[in-house]
Amino acid sequence: MAESPPVRQWRHEFVLIRRLIKARIRSDWQYRVSFIALMTSQAAFTALEFVTLLLILRLVPTIGGWTGAEVAMLYGLSALSFGVADMLFGSVERLSTYVQQGEFDRVLLRPVSPLLQLVALEFELRRAGKMVPPMLVLGWAVANVEIGWTPARALLLVAAVVSGSVIYAALWILSASVSFWAVASKEAANAFTYGGQFANEYPLHLYRNWIRVVLGWAIPLAFVAYVPVQSLLDAANPLGLPSWLVFTVPLVAAGTLASALTVWRTGIRHYQSTGS
Amino acid sequence: MRLWWEVGVRSFRRASTYRLATASGVFTNTIFGYLRASILVFVAGAGGAAIGMTGEELVTFAFVSQGFLMIIGAFGDPELADRIRSGDVVIDLYRPADVQLWWMANWFGRAAFQLLARGLPPVVLGAMAFDLAWPDPWWHWPVFALSVLVASTLGFAIRFCANLSAFWLLDNRGVDQMVTLLMSFFAGLLLPITLFPAWLARVASLLPFASMVQLPVELYLGRHEGAAIVWVLTQQLLWLVALLGLGRALLVAATRRVVIQGG
Amino acid sequence: MSGTSTPESAATGGEVVEVGKPAATTPGGADQDQVVISVDGVDKTYVVRTRAGRLRRTKREVEAVAGVSFTVRAGEMVGYLGPNGAGKSTTIKMITGILTPTAGRVEVLGLTPTVDRAVLTRQIGVVFGQRSQLWWDLPLGDSFELLHYLYRTERDRHEHNLAEFVARLDLGSLLERPVRQLSLGQRMRGELTAALLHDPALVVLDEPTIGLDVVSKFAVRDFLSEVNAERGTTVLLTTHDLDDVEQLCERMLIIDHGQVLLDGRVDAFKAEHGTERTLVVDLERAAPPLTLTAATVTAVEGPRQWVRFDRRTTTAAEVIQEVVSREPIRDLTIEEPQIEELIRRIYSARPEPGV
Numbered sequence: 001m002a003e004s005p006p007v008r009q010w011r012h013e014f015v016l017i018r019r020l021i022k023a024r025i026r027s028d029w030q031y032r033v034s035f036i037a038l039m040t041s042q043a044a045f046t047a048l049e050f051v052t053l054l055l056i057l058r059l060v061p062t063i064g065g066w067t068g069a070e071v072a073m074l075y076g077l078s079a080l081s082f083g084v085a086d087m088l089f090g091s092v093e094r095l096s097t098y099v100q101q102g103e104f105d106r107v108l109l110r111p112v113s114p115l116l117q118l119v120a121l122e123f124e125l126r127r128a129g130k131m132v133p134p135m136l137v138l139g140w141a142v143a144n145v146e147i148g149w150t151p152a153r154a155l156l157l158v159a160a161v162v163s164g165s166v167i168y169a170a171l172w173i174l175s176a177s178v179s180f181w182a183v184a185s186k187e188a189a190n191a192f193t194y195g196g197q198f199a200n201e202y203p204l205h206l207y208r209n210w211i212r213v214v215l216g217w218a219i220p221l222a223f224v225a226y227v228p229v230q231s232l233l234d235a236a237n238p239l240g241l242p243s244w245l246v247f248t249v250p251l252v253a254a255g256t257l258a259s260a261l262t263v264w265r266t267g268i269r270h271y272q273s274t275g276s
Numbered sequence: 277m278r279l280w281w282e283v284g285v286r287s288f289r290r291a292s293t294y295r296l297a298t299a300s301g302v303f304t305n306t307i308f309g310y311l312r313a314s315i316l317v318f319v320a321g322a323g324g325a326a327i328g329m330t331g332e333e334l335v336t337f338a339f340v341s342q343g344f345l346m347i348i349g350a351f352g353d354p355e356l357a358d359r360i361r362s363g364d365v366v367i368d369l370y371r372p373a374d375v376q377l378w379w380m381a382n383w384f385g386r387a388a389f390q391l392l393a394r395g396l397p398p399v400v401l402g403a404m405a406f407d408l409a410w411p412d413p414w415w416h417w418p419v420f421a422l423s424v425l426v427a428s429t430l431g432f433a434i435r436f437c438a439n440l441s442a443f444w445l446l447d448n449r450g451v452d453q454m455v456t457l458l459m460s461f462f463a464g465l466l467l468p469i470t471l472f473p474a475w476l477a478r479v480a481s482l483l484p485f486a487s488m489v490q491l492p493v494e495l496y497l498g499r500h501e502g503a504a505i506v507w508v509l510t511q512q513l514l515w516l517v518a519l520l521g522l523g524r525a526l527l528v529a530a531t532r533r534v535v536i537q538g539g
Numbered sequence: 540m541s542g543t544s545t546p547e548s549a550a551t552g553g554e555v556v557e558v559g560k561p562a563a564t565t566p567g568g569a570d571q572d573q574v575v576i577s578v579d580g581v582d583k584t585y586v587v588r589t590r591a592g593r594l595r596r597t598k599r600e601v602e603a604v605a606g607v608s609f610t611v612r613a614g615e616m617v618g619y620l621g622p623n624g625a626g627k628s629t630t631i632k633m634i635t636g637i638l639t640p641t642a643g644r645v646e647v648l649g650l651t652p653t654v655d656r657a658v659l660t661r662q663i664g665v666v667f668g669q670r671s672q673l674w675w676d677l678p679l680g681d682s683f684e685l686l687h688y689l690y691r692t693e694r695d696r697h698e699h700n701l702a703e704f705v706a707r708l709d710l711g712s713l714l715e716r717p718v719r720q721l722s723l724g725q726r727m728r729g730e731l732t733a734a735l736l737h738d739p740a741l742v743v744l745d746e747p748t749i750g751l752d753v754v755s756k757f758a759v760r761d762f763l764s765e766v767n768a769e770r771g772t773t774v775l776l777t778t779h780d781l782d783d784v785e786q787l788c789e790r791m792l793i794i795d796h797g798q799v800l801l802d803g804r805v806d807a808f809k810a811e812h813g814t815e816r817t818l819v820v821d822l823e824r825a826a827p828p829l830t831l832t833a834a835t836v837t838a839v840e841g842p843r844q845w846v847r848f849d850r851r852t853t854t855a856a857e858v859i860q861e862v863v864s865r866e867p868i869r870d871l872t873i874e875e876p877q878i879e880e881l882i883r884r885i886y887s888a889r890p891e892p893g894v
Binding site: 274 | 675
Binding site: 184189 | 307445449476
């Protein structure tokens, strides 16, 4: 079989992934009521987190010196990035089930990247529900903050959403990779994905030192929302972030993704040497 | 009686085999406890006395409520629903033992393990980093214990009903999620109900979920005295009876309408 | 790797018994010397952690496969037999790229399975008896369509193969049905199609006939025979069902305790080791066990007696003559030994593996 040129190969894989995802959606649509109910509950969960934020705002004048609109933008940015990443890559967490039930072998027997297979085969459209509340909140925040919107600022916001999604996607891949070594520890990884996202909804300087370092810098979640929002809206800056930090966000995103993919590949090699 | 004990013990043992998974769960619970505690500490500081709870109380609330998660079934227990979907439930229905009691015994076995393995550790770990409040005087402890017992049983009662809905819906994940949703908000897991605006707190008081975490933790924090304590426990028990009754009614209806999906 | 063997004694001491010559030519014109699978001195050791007492854990090394070597050439149909835990699945996993060997080399179609996984998987087809590669909730036809994209086969080729397999395996009426509604036999026919749609050079099947009804088993066997004969596809088949091996394979490999016990042609194996026959005689009346010169009576049940003889020392005709001369008979049949029985003899002839 002749090797296709790279471009044709990618196009073919893209078509394949699209078809697999469509197949999966068709499969899920067979259980329509359940699908809608689950999608609604996904949206509701995310919305409740914002409601909690609002309830807190009733009790305090500012959250760590950040006003309501600034906090709303923080929530919107972090939850939206998370929602996008969750919809596209969240299904990778099913790896633990695949490994436990011996299904991962099947994945290895197909001539397609295992990562893309998991993404496509376990695609859950209902995860898109998570994007709705933050989109609305972000929209409201954009309309109600005091700064003037310039093209540069708008670009920064868009870049932040994209980079944030990439960072969360990397986190999903990283957390799923745990299953290659210790499948039962999968739940611990939730502390970083779901926990990280939860932490991100509040200004980073609220947290104690070690939480801040682990969930903000070591796992660079601060770059998803806190750094962009602080820079964009010139919000209170008790941590003393330099003004150029926000421009490193895309680099951090790329670097995090590269690390995650390396760990993933190492995980597969480990799986191949120890079996299931 | 012996039968229920055996069922419970088996369930306890089964839960205890997942050591690594349990440890991972404790880790995640504790992290979430730290996060919530940090936020609440700030709220206490910035909100002052007006909010109605001290920083110490709020932080305690954060960790103790994390400890509650597993014993009240916050994330659901789809085992019964799975059995309904696969048709295995017929075995349960033909057993010469009460189905609801069977599953309750099952639940308690597991909850007992989770109380030790996932209820206590987050609180202990939290105490190492924050100043936590403790029940005082001594007899608040047994009162709290009783409240926890009722809360856990209430968790069972609700999940039992949610699982039984699979008889009609087959795919009852929507119902399960709905329960988890309502539980997280109205049991005070996202934010103590004490911090809710008055109207929302009233809504919460009309729902059973508050009896699952909020009320027991209030007893833990000693926010009730004398007759009020009795009233709190009574509230919990009333909800328990109501939901167990609902579960029974659903069971009778379901047994009549056994739909088995197989193939 | 040819030559005649010595009888069962060669199976002792862990030596591999080789019987008969490999096939001289392969149909479909494939170069018969082309090596499709090369397993060379392969070990696979697992580290198993078991709980010793309440808290401690000990490590134990389990040798799933030790020093296994064999070669499969283009167009061969090889049966891979062995009891559970013998190392069959482990070997298969190493051949298909799921597992890396701890020592030794595995080469399939000139590629290293775990390293060249992406390239290799496009050239092989795998059927697992118990696990499905089809999409559970979708119609069977949809699965086939997706596989076209998965394996990047040429559209024409895919259509052609699909039409042929659907006709051969009688899948026409099943294409619209969701896979979860198919019976095991129907699903297995679908799996076979799925594995062969992309014209793989090698097909590996892990217990494909397990749990199938007789009709489906025959359908599967016929199909595999035809595919091998017409397309020269190399087939490696693990199974517990000895009928599969007898009906389908020219060559067989037996593995036990991680080591290859036997490697050779099926018919030669039967000829060498299957020289015994049993004559089942129904006498006119019950009688004590007959005394015969070239045969022995192994069992008696009323008027029925089982008479065992060796084809090398006497003929069936002679034995029948002798029996009839002793006692009038009413009916008789001749039994051939099962491969099962023969294999059991080989196992029991081996010395126990050292502790």
